[in-house]
Amino acid sequence: MLFGLSIGTWMLITIMICFTGSALLIWYAAKSSGQFDDVEGIKYRMLEEDSTVDVPINSKR
Template identity: 75%
Template structure:
């Protein structure tokens, strides 16, 4: 195999390994625990978008 093939293989292994590490870190920190609750909390909370722009008038 040529040097370009080895560089490509090493790069692919590095990208795959870093993607797995990022996924594992997100999984262990609990980022995937409640994916549906965010959209319901968004609807329940009063947001700054609903507030009038000129509150001083």
């Protein structure tokens, strides 16, 4: 036992570090691609009368 921790504890710490690293990489990729640039604009575009995409409600894709 290294530092008095069992193998299960070390596995849990390793998995937590991997999940945290993955979350940070996903956040950085989203930030780099500009997904957080205009968070307020989408709610105003939703309320506009003229839509650039006219898809019927009952269309079958």
